[in-house]
Amino acid sequence: MTSNNNPVIRSLLETDLYKFTMWQALFNSAYNDNETEYRFVCRRPPSMPLAALKDEVVREVEHLCSLTFQEDELDYLRSLRYMKSSFVDFLSIFRLQRRFIRIEGNGDALEIVARGPQVHIMFFEIFVLAIVGELHARRWPQEEALAEGRRRLAEKIAQLKDFAPEAAAAQDLAPFVFFDFGTRRRFSRAWHEEVVETLMAEVPQFFKGTSNVYLAKKHGLTPMGTMAHEYLQTFQAVRDVPLRYFQKAALDAWNDTYRGDLGIALTDVVGMDAFLRDFDLRDAKLFDGLRHDSGDPVEWGEKALAHYAKLRIDARTKRLVFSDGLTVQKSISLWRHFAGRAQTGFGIGTHLTNDFGPSYPALEIVMKLVRCNDRPVAKLSDSPGKTICDDETFLAYLRSVFNKPA
Template sequence: MKPVVRSLLETDLYKFTMWQALLHSHPNTQTEYEFRCRNTPQYPLAELKDEVEQQLDQLCSMSFRAEELDYLRSLRYIKSDFVDFLAVFRFQRKFITVKTDGDALLIHTAGPQVHVMGFEIFVLYIVNELYFRRFDQQAALEEGRRRLDAKIRQLKEFSKQPALKHPFELSDFGLRRRFSARWHDEVTQRLAQEVPQYFKGTSNVYQAWKFGIYPIGTMAHEYMQSFQAFGVRLRDFQKAALEDWVQEYRGDLGIALTDVVGMDAFLADFDLYFAKLFDGLRHDSGDPVEWGEKALAHYAALRIDANTKRLVFSDALDLDKAIALYRHFADRIMTGFGIGTNLTNDVGLPTLNIVMKLVCCNGQSVAKLSDSPGKTMSQDETFLAYLRQVFHHPA
């Protein structure tokens, strides 16, 4: 068996930042996460069950190496006691199960959040890489290089166009659905070497360490969703989550995620206090232009100069979409673009739309009300309806 996971550092940065915050503020939380494939694969994922089990066994035998812990310690927002926790941390196999239901692959984690939340990214790229190992690797890599060459040429041509007020900045967000580790390394290194004026970082902490690239990330939906079950009034869960983040990071990691219950409900909670404390906002569902215009209007209403803030776009981006959004917004506000699958798995094969989401926290259902159809996720329709009612979110 060829291991998929190379290092426990090889996860998205926001896993570490959320992990630290939740370990400090809610260390006893019990949670459940579920894996889901949102589209139809070319062959049943159920066929991967035995291989996934073996890869999880391998993952649960791994620990952080001393040099990896030293790297985490070098990040100013990572605290010493959290690194001490990671020094003795190992994933526990008893907290994750793999089953099948017909053609579907069912992966479920249940246990203390600080012991199970880290499984997500590893599970996603284990499943993805095992799936794509069944295809012609050489043909895929050749097509991937042709497409990557075209992207790099496009960026070099873009550099000849008149500059806008704020620079174009691109990051790799493609770990979870990459074609392979080998290809991911090649993509990241080429972008860093050939278009460094645009390529500003990666969410992959292992690659950031290995290649000397800036690590990118703040928070994901699971962090905000957890606060739906932390004993605060449901209407106030976003404010409680943002306040805890501010207290944990004291000005670092200042990009807030907006779409846990929709942009309108987020902005209702994102008052002058938070708008001044956070550096900007991240888009992950809904129409990105409409979302960005709402953000700009909100800053204007609060009399905040939008040129001091940043909008980060990360929803199903490709280079063309990123450049179009940049041209629309970059004379009025700083922007950033996190491209995932269209960087690290653009090799001519249909991709998987796989996720692993928090569904239960402290025995209570939690949910995300997306601004995009198909992204809303919950086990409990009653709770989902209640959440919609509280936040006036359309069905």
């Protein structure tokens, strides 16, 4: 375990791949001048007041703003075939700016707001979440927590090894693969790496990658990720794009940038039904698959398969990626349901990197885009409690445009 005096973030690669891929798509688009606001939210009351962390968070963010990309990091990004030289050249001179982020205590709550050019401030998100999460976790008795975390990780590995004969029997038809999606809510930097190293050693036949670019580079893993909600939400508030067509505009801009790479589309910004109305034959052929992040996963998957069938596309050539609150057992259950009907993949987050039992609860924190170009944006989630918007009038209008009930 690292010393509490060590900075939480020590490399600008210590973030999720989709921060780079969304950043590049916007950087290379006609919408690279967006002015935006991102806001930190704790969805569930924490066990201790987060405002107590304010001074430490300030120090960590100031350290973060001193970091730059190193030459070997830039070389690694250039080695990813979908990263463009012009974007990596921009990263070579990039540094996060402290003036764009405000950190304050508000009663017991911690208030963090980033405002400024989107192609600058969108990069704060994962770092801020990892900083707050680790500073919070440092308040727990470390050795006791880590002992419980290791015990729980061993149980997960035992589950996977028990499942291995069943998976092996179906390997040719429907391989079971999962990825680490746990950077944003991890217990600590050191624990995150221990989890990844343990999974690589114990279940390499199943563990195939990580969203964390630093760990992917260090351990020779595949960096995983495409887009998040903020990317599609941005197109709710850009010039020349009618609200009704924001999803189409976002998908078109993605295809213009990646030309067939990174082909997993996120479906739940305004709900699966509204997404599928926009996901036409062209998109269904161009994109390799879809990612689930809210609502009932079985119902979602069945809708995806029915949509492919309607378009006369063999769903076995497409991938369904599940990433909403997954556990190992839930992932196995979903694999059993969809095996042989589509390719699958499972992005497991908090259950891998911050599962320490009820005595050490993980924070339920997000940092979301709430305004773009002085206009509100929103996510109409298929899961209760995940809808995010600070403007009820816009929320009602968005629901009416996409015929989604409150």
